[in-house]
Amino acid sequence: MIKDSNGVLKAAVTYGLWSRFWAQQTGASSSATVDCGGVHGRRFDRTITVPSMSGCNQALLTNCDMSCGDANCTPHFCIEYTLGTLAISGNVFSAGVTMPIKKIGSVNVQTAALKPVLVVTTVLAATLPTITVTYTNQDGQSGRVTGTGTGSTPIILPTNAAVNSAFDIAPHLQSGDTGIQSVQDIDTSGGTSGALALMGLLPLAYNPAAKQHGPVHIPPLALSMPQYRVVTGDRLAMYIFGGFTPGNSINAKCGFAFAGEVG
Amino acid sequence: MSVSTLDDLLQRIAAGKGMSRTLDMVSAATTQTAAALASGLISGTLYYQVPGTTHLSTLVGFTLPPGTLPLLLTHALLGTGSSGMLYIERQYLIGTVNLTATGDRLSHNSAGFPALRTQFGQASQPLTLTPLFEVTTATSVTAPEVRFRTAAGADGYINQDGNSVVGTRTFTFPNAATGVASCYMPMLELGDSGVRDITNIEVVTASSTGAMNVWGVELLDPIFMGGGVDVAKVKDFLHGLNIPDLRPATPTSGSFTTHLCLYGNTSNNGRIRLTLNGVTNS
Numbered sequence: 288m289i290k291d292s293n294g295v296l297k298a299a300v301t302y303g304l305w306s307r308f309w310a311q312q313t314g315a316s317s318s319a320t321v322d323c324g325g326v327h328g329r330r331f332d333r334t335i336t337v338p339s340m341s342g343c344n345q346a347l348l349t350n351c352d353m354s355c356g357d358a359n360c361t362p363h364f365c366i367e368y369t370l371g372t373l374a375i376s377g378n379v380f381s382a383g384v385t386m387p388i389k390k391i392g393s394v395n396v397q398t399a400a401l402k403p404v405l406v407v408t409t410v411l412a413a414t415l416p417t418i419t420v421t422y423t424n425q426d427g428q429s430g431r432v433t434g435t436g437t438g439s440t441p442i443i444l445p446t447n448a449a450v451n452s453a454f455d456i457a458p459h460l461q462s463g464d465t466g467i468q469s470v471q472d473i474d475t476s477g478g479t480s481g482a483l484a485l486m487g488l489l490p491l492a493y494n495p496a497a498k499q500h501g502p503v504h505i506p507p508l509a510l511s512m513p514q515y516r517v518v519t520g521d522r523l524a525m526y527i528f529g530g531f532t533p534g535n536s537i538n539a540k541c542g543f544a545f546a547g548e549v550g
Numbered sequence: 551m552s553v554s555t556l557d558d559l560l561q562r563i564a565a566g567k568g569m570s571r572t573l574d575m576v577s578a579a580t581t582q583t584a585a586a587l588a589s590g591l592i593s594g595t596l597y598y599q600v601p602g603t604t605h606l607s608t609l610v611g612f613t614l615p616p617g618t619l620p621l622l623l624t625h626a627l628l629g630t631g632s633s634g635m636l637y638i639e640r641q642y643l644i645g646t647v648n649l650t651a652t653g654d655r656l657s658h659n660s661a662g663f664p665a666l667r668t669q670f671g672q673a674s675q676p677l678t679l680t681p682l683f684e685v686t687t688a689t690s691v692t693a694p695e696v697r698f699r700t701a702a703g704a705d706g707y708i709n710q711d712g713n714s715v716v717g718t719r720t721f722t723f724p725n726a727a728t729g730v731a732s733c734y735m736p737m738l739e740l741g742d743s744g745v746r747d748i749t750n751i752e753v754v755t756a757s758s759t760g761a762m763n764v765w766g767v768e769l770l771d772p773i774f775m776g777g778g779v780d781v782a783k784v785k786d787f788l789h790g791l792n793i794p795d796l797r798p799a800t801p802t803s804g805s806f807t808t809h810l811c812l813y814g815n816t817s818n819n820g821r822i823r824l825t826l827n828g829v830t831n832s
Contacts, residue, residue, distance in 0.1 A: 318601070318602050319601050319602070320601050320602070321599075321601050321606060324601075325573055325599060325601045325613065326571075326572050326573050326574060326601060327574075327601070327602065360629075360823060361572050361627060361629060361823050361825050363572075386566075389564060391557070391560050391561045391564045392557040392560065392561065393557075394557070394561050396561050396564045396565050397565060398564050398565060398566065399565055399566020399567075400566060401563070401566050401568055401569060401570040402570050402571075424566075425565055425566035425567050426567075436616060437616060438616030438617075439616045455571065455572075457569070457570075457571060457615060458571070458613055458615065458616075460615065460616075462616040462617060463616070463617040463618075463619075464615070464617070465566055465567055465568055465569060465615045465617070465830055466565070466566020466567065466568075467566065468566070489564075490570060493627050493784075493825060495627040495628060495629040495782045495783070495784065495823060495825065503627075503629075503782040503783065503784055505784050510625065510784070510786055511556065511560070511624060511625070511786050511788035511789065512560070512563065512624070512625065512827065513560045513561070513563050513564040515564070528572035528823075528825075529572050529573075529574050529629075529823035530574070530823070
């Protein structure tokens, strides 16, 4: 099991690194308000699927460099899970997956998304829709509802939110909750068309930027955060949070490297 | 059960028992007036949450997940056009002062203070806070003067040792027209390092207009952003094991207004993209 940088080096040499360079430009997203997370977010719809491995069955992210055309944002590189989807027309919910079990250190952990994000997958035709999510929280309690309890407020999306707008709904979880394991329902108060997906994110890397294409490089293994092992089939996605001009087109250029291991 | 090891902490984060949030923090206005010798020499700026380009009608700081369990800060990531020293801080509203008339003008939240935390294993210990003036209505015509005492000479604050103190130093606003969002650290008596409470403020010289908030600030951690502009920074609190609790302290009684904000010892007004990660400690 990889425990330190020497182990990662050995794995990289033994199994070979898998790396990707990724670039995408996206269009305008819709501004967030305090009623939908309080921070502008965008999802890049070009994702990466972890390929099959031989000799090893999971991998750690060893390096990630992200630069962004917007000076006012923080790129997040994440493993992404679709927890559920909603078709606005007819208010039709479809269940997704449960957050996975990941090994952290020597312990298998039932993960929960600290960053559950509502993503517009088809442009909405809805006037300030109130979105209600019923979910299982970080402690495995089902039937929890967004916007309930002391200090929690309902999720109200902007009118006719644009595709790839991403709204961090963590501030709107039921009072006392911090994460989502799975979703039982997503409901809208109205609207005629469009679609949403609730994504559960496990962050692999951040690169805060002070200026355009001026990020701070952070070796993922050097930061004291959970080092999630990716497996074949995991979907990797890029998000950007922050900024005050979400109408700007954004391009992100990223390079990643993974070292395999047997775990 | 409380967090016990680094592995335990990381497993809790993976289990979704914590926080990972990015927000934009911006100063409330761009009209700050730099400090002068008689106003403490330290210019300051408070940064509040802004979704987009417009502040909320009621300024709020970095919002945490609703709940009461301690939330320990593990990482801070910042990108900013500002320079200088930034502090992650929690501020508690001690009161407000109307600067347009002389006399005892502190409208005081008397019930909430001292603010209490468990320190060195002892529960409900009073916090020593750094006093901060935040101008909420610009002054005009005359630079107001204030001091920590009553007009009759009674005490003005409770110091770090719990002693009542009559302030002798006069704080003079740096300009007859001191701008909104200007922030200053007022001078305390020699030997005092902070306050448990501020009980009285005398307006010695009034201004035609003007008002201020009086905050008690709990400085959680400094983040030096270097010189110049356009700086990005990552701070991993676990490497130095300074892992402050982001949740507010407990009021002695009643409640108080409190925000988790950034404070910069500069009158610069840049936007700060702030990502805070933390773990819930149960």
